[in-house]
Amino acid sequence: MTEIIEIQNNPNTTNWNPFVGDETYELLQSKGFVNSDRTLNENGERVLDETYRIMQACGNPNAATNNETGIVIGYVQSGKTLSFTTLTALARDNNYQIIVIIAGTSGPLLNQSTERLKKDLRLENRFDRKWTLLTNPREIEQEETIRITLEQWKDSCYPNEKCRTVLITVMKQKDHLNNLAEVLSNFSLDNVPTLIIDDEGDQASLNTLARKAARRGLNIDELSENEISTIYKRILRLKSLFPHHTFLQYTATPQSNLFINIFDRLSPNFIKLLKPGDDYVGGKIFFKENPHLIVEIPPNELPTLQPLYDPPDSLLKALKFFYLGVSIGNIQGIERNRSMLVHPSRLQGDHDTFYAWINTNKESWLRLLTGRDDEDKKYLIDEFKSCYNDLKETVTNLPEFDIIINQNLIQAIQYTRIVKVNSSGGKTPIIPWQDFYSWILVGGQSMDRGFTVEGLTVTYMPRNVGIGNVDTVLQRARFCGYKNSYLGFCRVFLDQLTIDFYNSIIEHEEDVRNQLEVFNLNNLNLNTWERKVVLDAMLNLTRPNVLFDDLDRDKFGDEWFRINAPHDTEEFIETNRKAIFDFLNPLKGLLGDDFGHTNRTEEQKHLVLRIRMKDCLENLLYNLKYTRESDSATYSSLRGILKRYLEDHHDADCLIYLMSANTLDDWKRRIRRLDRNDEIQQLFQGRNPKTGEIVYPGDSEIKNENILTIQIHLLDLRDTIFKSVPTLAIWVPDSISKDIIRKA
Numbered sequence: 108m109t110e111i112i113e114i115q116n117n118p119n120t121t122n123w124n125p126f127v128g129d130e131t132y133e134l135l136q137s138k139g140f141v142n143s144d145r146t147l148n149e150n151g152e153r154v155l156d157e158t159y160r161i162m163q164a165c166g167n168p169n170a171a172t173n174n175e176t177g178i179v180i181g182y183v184q185s186g187k188t189l190s191f192t193t194l195t196a197l198a199r200d201n202n203y204q205i206i207v208i209i210a211g212t213s214g215p216l217l218n219q220s221t222e223r224l225k226k227d228l229r230l231e232n233r234f235d236r237k238w239t240l241l242t243n244p245r246e247i248e249q250e251e252t253i254r255i256t257l258e259q260w261k262d263s264c265y266p267n268e269k270c271r272t273v274l275i276t277v278m279k280q281k282d283h284l285n286n287l288a289e290v291l292s293n294f295s296l297d298n299v300p301t302l303i304i305d306d307e308g309d310q311a312s313l314n315t316l317a318r319k320a321a322r323r324g325l326n327i328d329e330l331s332e333n334e335i336s337t338i339y340k341r342i343l344r345l346k347s348l349f350p351h352h353t354f355l356q357y358t359a360t361p362q363s364n365l366f367i368n369i370f371d372r373l374s375p376n377f378i379k380l381l382k383p384g385d386d387y388v389g390g391k392i393f394f395k396e397n398p399h400l401i402v403e404i405p406p407n408e409l410p411t412l413q414p415l416y417d418p419p420d421s422l423l424k425a426l427k428f429f430y431l432g433v434s435i436g437n438i439q440g441i442e443r444n445r446s447m448l449v450h451p452s453r454l455q456g457d458h459d460t461f462y463a464w465i466n467t468n469k470e471s472w473l474r475l476l477t478g479r480d481d482e483d484k485k486y487l488i489d490e491f492k493s494c495y496n497d498l499k500e501t502v503t504n505l506p507e508f509d510i511i512i513n514q515n516l517i518q519a520i521q522y523t524r525i526v527k528v529n530s531s532g533g534k535t536p537i538i539p540w541q542d543f544y545s546w547i548l549v550g551g552q553s554m555d556r557g558f559t560v561e562g563l564t565v566t567y568m569p570r571n572v573g574i575g576n577v578d579t580v581l582q583r584a585r586f587c588g589y590k591n592s593y594l595g596f597c598r599v600f601l602d603q604l605t606i607d608f609y610n611s612i613i614e615h616e617e618d619v620r621n622q623l624e625v626f627n628l629n630n631l632n633l634n635t636w637e638r639k640v641v642l643d644a645m646l647n648l649t650r651p652n653v654l655f656d657d658l659d660r661d662k663f664g665d666e667w668f669r670i671n672a673p674h675d676t677e678e679f680i681e682t683n684r685k686a687i688f689d690f691l692n693p694l695k696g697l698l699g700d701d702f703g704h705t706n707r708t709e710e711q712k713h714l715v716l717r718i719r720m721k722d723c724l725e726n727l728l729y730n731l732k733y734t735r736e737s738d739s740a741t742y743s744s745l746r747g748i749l750k751r752y753l754e755d756h757h758d759a760d761c762l763i764y765l766m767s768a769n770t771l772d773d774w775k776r777r778i779r780r781l782d783r784n785d786e787i788q789q790l791f792q793g794r795n796p797k798t799g800e801i802v803y804p805g806d807s808e809i810k811n812e813n814i815l816t817i818q819i820h821l822l823d824l825r826d827t828i829f830k831s832v833p834t835l836a837i838w839v840p841d842s843i844s845k846d847i848i849r850k851a
Contacts, residue, residue, distance in 0.1 A: 122630065123167035125159060128200035130237070134193055134227055150384050158193045161379045164630060165353035168202050168300035174346075175353045178308065178375035178633075180620070183359045183390075183581060184559075184588035185383040188220065191304050191357055192227040198302045199237065199272045204260050205301040207275045207287070207345070212311055214278070215535050217242070219559065220306060221276045228274075239271045243278060245286035250293060257294060279311050284341035291348050301352040303345065307556055308356025309363045309578060313373060313653040314339040321655045327370045343372055360578035361619070362648045366850065368655040369634045376634055380620060380627045386591040390584060390613045393599060394606070395754065400501065402600045404569050409602055410451055410460075411571045418464035422449075422567055425600050426468065426547075427494040429565040432596040433545040434511050434519035435502075441593075444562035446546040448585055452570050453551040455531050462527050462549045469520055476517050488512060501595035519545065528553050556582045564593065567600045572608050576647045580605070581612055611643035614751055614845075621747040622740040635736045639849035641748065648848055657851040664844020667807060668745055671786040672735035673834035674824060679732045683833045686730040687819060688771075694718070695771055701764065701809070704802045710775060710792070711803040714765040720815055723761050724749050728817075731835070735786075745837065749815070752843050761815035766806065776821045776831055790820065790836060810838040 135141060140151025147155060166173025181187040195206050210220035221242055225231055230238055239256055241249050252273075259270045277287050305312055315336040320327075325334060332340065346354055356364055356375060367374050383389070393400055406412055408419035429447040436445050449465065451457040475484045495508050524543040528535060528550030535553045538546065540561045548560065551570070566586040573579065586599045601609070618641040626633055641663065642648060648658060674680060691698075694716060701713040728746055733739050753759060768774040782788040791806035810816035816838035823830050 122163045123169075125162040125197060125201050127155065127159065127197065130196040130199045130228075131155070131158070131193060133229070134196045137227070137229060138189070153382060153384065154189065154193055157379070157381055158190060158197055161190070161194055161355070162197050162201065164377045164379060165198075165302060165355070166300060166351055168351075170351065171298065173300070173351045173353060175377065176356070176373060176375050177353065177377040177379065178356045178358070178361055178364050179379045179381060180361050180623070181357070181359050181381035182383055182387065182587065182616075183584045185359065185381065185387055185389070186589070187306070187357050187359065187381065188223050189227070190381055191306065191355070192224055194302070194304070194355075195224065195274065196228060202260075202267055202270075202300065203272060203302050204257065204270070204299045205273045205275070205296075205349075207277065207301065207303045209279050209284070209303070209305045209312075209342070210276045211306060212279045213535060213553070215537050215553075216558070217276060217278045218537065224274065224276065236269075236271055238274050240274045240276070242276045243283045243286065244275060244290050245283075250290050253290065254294065257299060260299070279305075279307075279338060281337045281341055284338065284345060288341065288344050288348065291345070296349050297351075299349065299351060301349040303349075303352055303354045305342070305354065305356045307358055309358045309360055309649075310556060311338050312342055312356070313363055313367060314371065315650075315652045317367065317371070317655040318652045327368045327655055339373070346372070360581050362576075362578045363650065363653050365619070365633075366638055366648060366654055366656075366658070371655065374634075376632055377630065378623050378626045378633050380623060384589065386589045387587075388590050388594055388597075389587050390581075390609055390616070392594070393586065393597075394610050394613055397501075397594070400594070400597055400599060401606055402598055403606065404567075404600050404602045406602070409569050409571070410457060411569065415460075418461075418468060419569075421569075421600055422461070422464065423468060424490075424494065425449075425565050425567040425598065426465065427491050428498070428596075428598045429545075429547070430516060430519050430523070431491065431494055431498060431511065432564050433523060434515040435498075435506060435596075437515050437519060437544070438506050438510065442544075443593075444540050444544060444546065445596075446548065446560050446563050447565040447567070448560055448563055449547065449549045450551060450566070450568040450570055450583065451549075455529050455551075458527050458529055458531070458549050458551060462525065465525055465547060465549065469523075469525070473517065473520055476512075476520070491516070498596065503595075523547055525549070528558075558585065560585050562593075563588065563590070564596045565598050565600075568605070569600075569602060570605075571602070572605050574647055575608060575645060576649055577612055577615060577642070578649050580608055581616070584609070608646065611646055615640060615642050615646070617751070618744050618747050621743040624743060625734070625736070625739045629734075631736060636740060637737050637849070639741070639744075639847055641744065641845045642848040644846045658848050659851045661847050661849070662841075662844045663744070663748065663847045664839040665841040666839065667791075668741065668837045668839060669787075669790055670733050670738050670742065670834045670836075672738055673733060673787075673822070674827070674829040674832050675733065675735040675738070675785075677829075679734065680829065680832050683731050683733075684821075684831060686727065687833050690727045690730070691716075691765075691771055698765070698771065706802045708795075708803075709769070710767045710777065711795070712767070712769065713809065714768045714770070716763045716765075717760055718763065720749065720759045720761040721753050721757065723763065723817065724753065727763075731833075745839070748839075748843065748845055759815070761817060762811055764809055764816065764818045766809070766818050766820045774821055776823045778825055779822045780825045781827065787822070787824075787834070790834070806836070811840075813840050813842065815840060815843060 135151050140148055142148050164177055166175055198206055211217045230240055256271045256273050259265050277283050316334050320330055320334040404421045408421050433445045449461050451461045475487050492508055499505055523545040525547045528548045698714045698716050701715045733742055780788045794805040795803040818836040820834050822832045
């Protein structure tokens with residue numbers, strides 16, 4: 108059955124309307140996203156809507172040519188793979204002939220993605236020959252398969268529904284990418300709509316020689332082969348083979364992709380944001396909403412600060428939490444895996460040490476728990492009891508402690524599989540999750556990015572943050588994921604500096620998403636976004652070698668923020684005016700005069716109101732819409748900053764000034780001119796007089812230095828049709844200000 112699902116199109120987009128057919132619908136059905144009446148449930152609708160909008164931003168397969176580069180941003184462990192497998196199905200529904208998945212920088216990651224595609228597209232239990240899957244193609248037989256498949260698409264007598272889509276998974280490695288390009292270069296690829304998906308698109312793909320070229324004074328468009336890195340070069344060649352293609356970068360850490368030079372050939376020109384499902388647990392839930400799930404590793408137990416000769420107490424505590432969770436899972440019949448991740452450093456020698464400690468303690472605890480009663484056994488049980496009492500604070504309906512100790516704890520410890528996950532044995536092992544219920548994984552780099560840890564409950568990570576690159580530290584957050592149903596069993600052991608880093612990174616991540624939301628929803632060109640985001644001074648944005656342009660740091664705050672183009676979308680002028688008066692009308696009785704010099708003009712007299720910042724944010728600022736990209740992104744960022752400030756300062760107040768208003772019904776409109784950029788040339792009235800006794804200090808002084816101050820102006824824009832246009836000027840005091848990083 109083919110079901111056409113109608114989706115409301117964005118009126119601002121000029122893109123095409125994809126068709127949703129059997130491939131997409133059956134994939135969603137296989138994932139449990141379909142109700143008993145064959146309609147999509149809430150999660151299914153979310154996934155389909157996001158996938159549809161991504162596909163809509165890609166090239167129309169009926170067009171002769173296309174060359175688009177986009178970025179799709181999710182959260183760490185939030186389901187990016189499901190997004191691009193669904194997109195793959197939708198591309199097939201719309202007659203894309205080739206889909207290339209650049210899937211991971213290692214064999215295990217390539218295998219993980221390939222197996223996921225096989226499962227989601229049901230490739231091993233269907234016989235309709237809609238797909239041809241090739242992995243790292245290089246053989247003559249594979250080349251012949253591609254040739255015949257493309258000839259079917261070109262044959263006007265051969266029905267499209269019988270044509271196969273070539274699905275290629277390739278490792279992000281120079282030789283495999285080169286082999287693929289060599290194979291494909293043997294074909295004429297005109298009128299072959301192609302989708303190239305770069306999984307973890309911020310890793311290895313970008314030009315790692317960009318900064319070196321910039322320092323030599325070269326222009327971005329004149330780089331020779333010697334000024335570009337090998338994998339970047341391979342990807343550019345692959346792209347150049349397809350006259351009709353869309354290149355999509357999937358990542359949870361887009362810092363480098365967003366801040367490379369916009370004329371770089373991998374700089375994305377459109378953005379799509381993925382929203383996780385309700386069961387997702389991200390950094391905000393851990394660090395902001397449930398900080399009791401974060402356990403500090405004391406400085407004297409960090410192997411990066413001093414040699415450790417015995418297993419640290421915090422590691423032993425983490426193991427006790429984990430084994431208790433395994434035991435409880437066994438008793439309650441929970442079938443999903445329970446796992447623990449131990450990430451001491453990038454050094455394999457440290458992995459060996461921690462691996463040995465964990466195994467030694469496993470044997471020691473088993474001896475004590477199965478031996479005769481003595482002080483050592485009692486002491487160990489008391490320590491487990493302490494962790495059990497901690498778990499009771501976050502998990503309901505726990506079995507009695509005596510039941511755990513007497514019935515299952517020994518088996519939980521004995522039958523947990525402990526594995527080193529690194530390449531010390533020649534290659535990184537693939538974890539057969541179905542073989543054992545509980546796992547402890549010890550490793551480093553191999554578990555940083557793209558590595559899925561099934562049922563992760565306890566994370567022990569004494570590794571330091573290094574130079575503090577946001578994307579690097581965020582990729583280590585394997586503890587995030589779809590675990591709301593067992594969140595209470597989770598514990599994350601980190602040193603205090605890393606905890607501080609994650610708190611700051613969460614703020615940065617939300618600021619980026621808040622700013623990009625307008626580009627996501629309205630299909631705006633990403634090149635118009637002003638690269639300026641919140642970033643604490645202790646953090647670095649990304650590795651500098653991929654950034655052609657310098658970055659500057661300053662503060663968002665201790666200054667005025669102004670809406671420069673409040674008239675940009677005519678329909679919102681009336682909407683914003685109504686929102687302002689709807690907010691102010693119930694507060695008429697609270698409006699007071701802003702007293703000043705008796706010789707002030709009527710235009711220099713204002714009304715003022717002091718209210719809770721929370722009420723102002725929720726009932727006014729959230730309801731105002733400004734669409735000029737520079738205004739909207741910064742305004743969204745400001746609202747995000749205020750929202751996060753209120754999390755710690757619930758009762759903070761703000762001041763609202765109605766500029767040139769005697770009463771709400773007698774609000775004088777100021778006349779202002781637009782400049783050559785179609786923005787307000789000069790919003791603020793200056794000091795009067797300029798010398799001598801001050802009658803009016805100027806609009807810029809109408810504020811409280813230490814309180815968020817919002818000026819609301821009503822403007823008539825000279826030589827235009829725009830009258831009574833509401834606009835804002837907002838003073839952000841230093842106490843609310845945030846560190847900003849931006850392109851120089």
